[in-house]
Amino acid sequence: MENQEIQITYTTTEKPKPNAESLEFGKIFTDHMFIMDYSLEDGWHSPRILPYQPITLDPAAIVFHYGQTVFEGLKAYKTKDGHVRLFRPNKNMERLNRSNRRLCIPEIDEEFALQAIRELVRLEKDWIPTAPGTSLYIRPFIISTEPYLGVAPSKRYQFIIILSPVGAYYKEGINPVKIAVEQTFVRAVNGGTGEAKTAGNYASSLKAQELVAEKGYAQVLWLDGVEKKYIEEVGSMNMFFKVDGEVITPSLNGSILEGVTRNSVITLLQHWGIPVIEKKISIDEIYQAYKDGLLEEAFGTGTAAVISPVGELSWNGEKLAINGGKIGEVSQRLYDTLTGIQYGTKEDTFNWIIEVS
């Protein structure tokens, strides 16, 4: 695999680059995409970069009916002096293969996939916005393409990478969000697909998300599917709480996603000597801490927002205001450090950065 050459077909009609000010998330895509095919006979083969273009599939393709698909999400950042960098992309490739195993999709060569990302990003480097906080979102994904209505793993797949320039998540300073603890719907359960990055987990979240949005909440905080008692995660973020000087986060229990940002946050906190504990956290424990005046900070972690402080938590009809609705000290320090490393203004102590150019 490592020796396969990526064939490149260049676009003949470059699209206009968007205005960095008006960028939204995931709506605009660059000029090229990467594709590679899988068949039982040939394994993963024919890696190629093509002009960004529609995918053509048989209407019976398994992905449409049985959702056998996985994806990843990471970003390329441009430093002040024009270097292009990825943040721990090997972690995403490892996770992609963990997702593949859960979904019975043939594993990819992680090294080669990373090489494909680098080659595509290098080609599209002029698409990486440079305004503060902007970046190029990278979406690798695998779809099952065999036309067959039986519930069985596909015999054919496509691995595709598309790129989308994205605006700053926080345009006017970091604004803590309001989130609502979900008491009816469940995102994932032990023994299910919660720890894989696969389509069905997100489809199942839409309804709850829609209902809380009507009440003015930005996101749903999921509880475990068994006892509806233990905190899992938020939409597309892992959760952290600072209680009485100690930072706690739900342990990897099989039903939450192992976030790359989560792992980086834990590493930083340990490095700083701030106690951080992974454990089962009940919503009651958080409520009690709040009542006792010990709930100091709450924040989500994920590639999109990096750190997303929570200003209000709605639970059981009560509204828990956290840190007066302002970003906490640890949240801010984590945000500054992580984005500093990503954009090259802070030292990359842990060797998290991989250069593209």
Added chain:
Amino acid sequence: MENQEIQITYTTTEKPKPNAESLEFGKIFTDHMFIMDYSLEDGWHSPRILPYQPITLDPAAIVFHYGQTVFEGLKAYKTKDGHVRLFRPNKNMERLNRSNRRLCIPEIDEEFALQAIRELVRLEKDWIPTAPGTSLYIRPFIISTEPYLGVAPSKRYQFIIILSPVGAYYKEGINPVKIAVEQTFVRAVNGGTGEAKTAGNYASSLKAQELVAEKGYAQVLWLDGVEKKYIEEVGSMNMFFKVDGEVITPSLNGSILEGVTRNSVITLLQHWGIPVIEKKISIDEIYQAYKDGLLEEAFGTGTAAVISPVGELSWNGEKLAINGGKIGEVSQRLYDTLTGIQYGTKEDTFNWIIEVS
């Protein structure tokens, strides 16, 4: 909607019809397909029948990433005298809309969707095989087509119907299957999407299915996701047990699919005066009945097999042989009655049949 006319474009190259003997499930498709589009401005519009052809989608289409999609499955049967009939298709359209609501997909007009099915089946009636037990499988499905990487309901959809001639499920008499009770993986949980017919439920089932297949089992019997104790359903069938003269089946608890065949079986049993009870059924209860010599029959129900008797149930390292591995009396009577109604050799007492031609 009812007044919208379905535009038809006929194929110019008819495919050869397959040999009824060699038909498999869901691998061959007919000459035409139905498509209808949805947009926020126009709602469901532009219903049309086209030559069967690939679908072309932006690689960022929501269905590939977040699995916002639903589907249905039913069959058209040809009687000896050439009439084409559907079995309770209105039930499938109702369920499609229940699935739509769970997945935040705009509802379809059930009457119109049924009209579309009838028109497409009528056009393709020469594709309906006539050998005993064969039929034309109908797969309506809806996919989210908006190119957007945000986790939110799509603003655009396609409703598609494809048709596949399928062989007799039982080629040499009914052969009871061996199934294994799943103790590690979970298909669905209360508050999740189990009662909707949506892709993610099937994606999550692949791994367990693969593992039991290696041990010679045809299917997985799912237990509930909370206590891993109560019987849910099998792959794509609902489950029934006959214990000491009484038929029992798991009640509709929010995490199993409400099968059309299940409903028909309950109706028939009631009509025949055979006690049938919908309730929470623990695997322990079934095991105890088996030990006491009271487990008389076990069978799955679904559109594909109609009735699928279970000859062996593997649970906790034990193999429970049911009715000596032979089909039971009630299972056989249900199979004969349902297929008799479907193929027109038995009276349609309950008005379940809708004629196509």
